[in-house]
Amino acid sequence: MELLLPFVLLVFASFFQGSFGLGMKYMSPLSWEAWWLIHVTIAMILFPLLWAIIVVPNLFEIILSSPIESIQMAMLYGFLWGIGGIMFGVSVPYIGLSLTMGIVMGLAGSVGSLIPFFQGSNSTNDPVFTYVLVGLLISLIGVAFTAKAGIDRDKLQNSTESKNKSNITKGILIAIVCGVLSALLNVGFSNAAPIAKTAENFGVITRNSSLVAWVVVLWGAFLMNALYCVYLLFKNNTWRSFREVNSFKAYRWSVIAGLCWFAALGVYGQGAALLGDIGPIIGWPILLGLSLIISNYWAYRAGEWRNAKKPFNLLLVGLVILIFSATVLGFGSTV
Numbered sequence: 083m084e085l086l087l088p089f090v091l092l093v094f095a096s097f098f099q100g101s102f103g104l105g106m107k108y109m110s111p112l113s114w115e116a117w118w119l120i121h122v123t124i125a126m127i128l129f130p131l132l133w134a135i136i137v138v139p140n141l142f143e144i145i146l147s148s149p150i151e152s153i154q155m156a157m158l159y160g161f162l163w164g165i166g167g168i169m170f171g172v173s174v175p176y177i178g179l180s181l182t183m184g185i186v187m188g189l190a191g192s193v194g195s196l197i198p199f200f201q202g203s204n205s206t207n208d209p210v211f212t213y214v215l216v217g218l219l220i221s222l223i224g225v226a227f228t229a230k231a232g233i234d235r236d237k238l239q240n241s242t243e244s245k246n247k248s249n250i251t252k253g254i255l256i257a258i259v260c261g262v263l264s265a266l267l268n269v270g271f272s273n274a275a276p277i278a279k280t281a282e283n284f285g286v287i288t289r290n291s292s293l294v295a296w297v298v299v300l301w302g303a304f305l306m307n308a309l310y311c312v313y314l315l316f317k318n319n320t321w322r323s324f325r326e327v328n329s330f331k332a333y334r335w336s337v338i339a340g341l342c343w344f345a346a347l348g349v350y351g352q353g354a355a356l357l358g359d360i361g362p363i364i365g366w367p368i369l370l371g372l373s374l375i376i377s378n379y380w381a382y383r384a385g386e387w388r389n390a391k392k393p394f395n396l397l398l399v400g401l402v403i404l405i406f407s408a409t410v411l412g413f414g415s416t417v
Contacts, residue, residue: 088361089412091353092368099346099369100376105339112332113323115314118307120333124340126304133348134293137286144281144294152276156295157302159270164306166263169256176253178236184229185254187374189261190268191225191367192218197265198272198362210360213414220407221367227400228374234393235386270299271351272362278355292351296344346373364411371404 109117134141145153166186173182195218199211274295281291315321326332350369354361378397381387387394 088353088356088365089368091349091356092365093372095346095348095350095353096369096372097346097376098342098349099373101380102339102342102346103377104380105335105342108332108335110332111323111326111329112336113315113318113320115311115318115320116323117332117336119311119315120336121340121343122304122307122311124337125343126300126307129341129344130293130297130300130348133344134297137290138281138294140284141294141297144284144286145277145298147284148277148280148298152274153298156270156274156277156298157305159266159273160299160302160304161306162263162302163267163270164303164310166260166266167307168310169260169263173253173256173260176249177257178233181229181233182253182257182260183374184225184232185257186261186264187370188222188225188229189258190264191221191370192265193262194265194268194366194370195363197269198366201269201272202359202363210363210414213410214363217364217407217411217414218367220403220410221371224371224400224403224407225374227403228378228397229400231393231397231400234396235390238390238393267299267303267347268362268366270302271295271354274299288355289352292355293348296347296351300344300347360414364414368408368411371408375401375404 105121112120131141138144170182170186173186195214199214271292277298278291278295281294282288286294315323346369350365354365357365378401382394387397
């Protein structure tokens with residue numbers, strides 16, 4: 083039962099992570115930067131603070147009592163992750179959503195798991211390392227299958243579209259950098275462990291101590307995202323977008339997406355905390371792999387795989403491989 087609860091939490095987290103993107107279909111009539119600023123304010127500031135304050139009443143006292151180096155590094159990694167998120171949007175026009183998603187998810191999952199592993203006291207002699215490595219390799223294969231399925235689907239739906247080779251190379255390079263930077267959200271969470279430990283010393287239960295860590299990491303993430311949004315609001319002169327008529331639906335979905343986004347990280351953090359030191363190492367690739375399954379389920383429901391039978395069959399193979407990789411990683415936690 084002790085091992086079951088963390089993985090149940092990871093499954094719930096994956097559902098939220100794979101579902102938050104649904105809100106992005108309802109940005110209009112708001113500009114992207116206006117919608118995104120509302121979204122990140124909810125996802126990275128208001129909801130994390132509210133949740134943490136409810137279960138950790140002395141939140142700010144704990145943060146002030148935490149090692150300053152841990153606070154600085156956690157915020158720095160969050161800030162760098164924010165840069166990765168921006169680069170994701172830059173890469174998509176060059177190589178398409180499917181290939182960008184495949185590269186980013188593959189690198190974010192593997193790099194985000196391996197850096198905390200080697201930062202810790204673990205080594206390649208640790209029996210867990212074999213399971214982590216094999217699980218990550220299987221996960222990368224699964225991501226590659228889903229990315230190829232998406233690319234084949236896009237070719238069927240945009241058969242006349244051609245892309246410049248130099249643009250493709252540029253897009254792939256941007257996606258690679260984005261994937262590495264996207265991994266830093268989990269690295270920041272792992273490096274915020276002393277903050278969570280401080281919370282436990284104040285009497286906070288292990289599961290909820292992770293929320294204190296997320297609050298600090300996401301301050302850095304919010305700073306990067308907010309600065310970029312404000313820059314675009316000035317550059318594009320889109321401040322008036324906030325006053326657009328008939329924008330209630332866009333506002334509502336921005337808030338819902340924000341709630342889902344941090345619900346994913348908050349629940350993931352609780353599951354990872356219950357797994358102990360290996361939580362961020364094993365839990366992160368499981369979260370990303372299962373969330374890819376959820377997001378493709380919503381894409382299927384929306385008809386995005388209609389008239390693409392062969393690519394869809396390839397997608398199913400990739401999703402089965404991802405489930406298998408999650409099983410291998412999960413088994414590694416029992417070693």
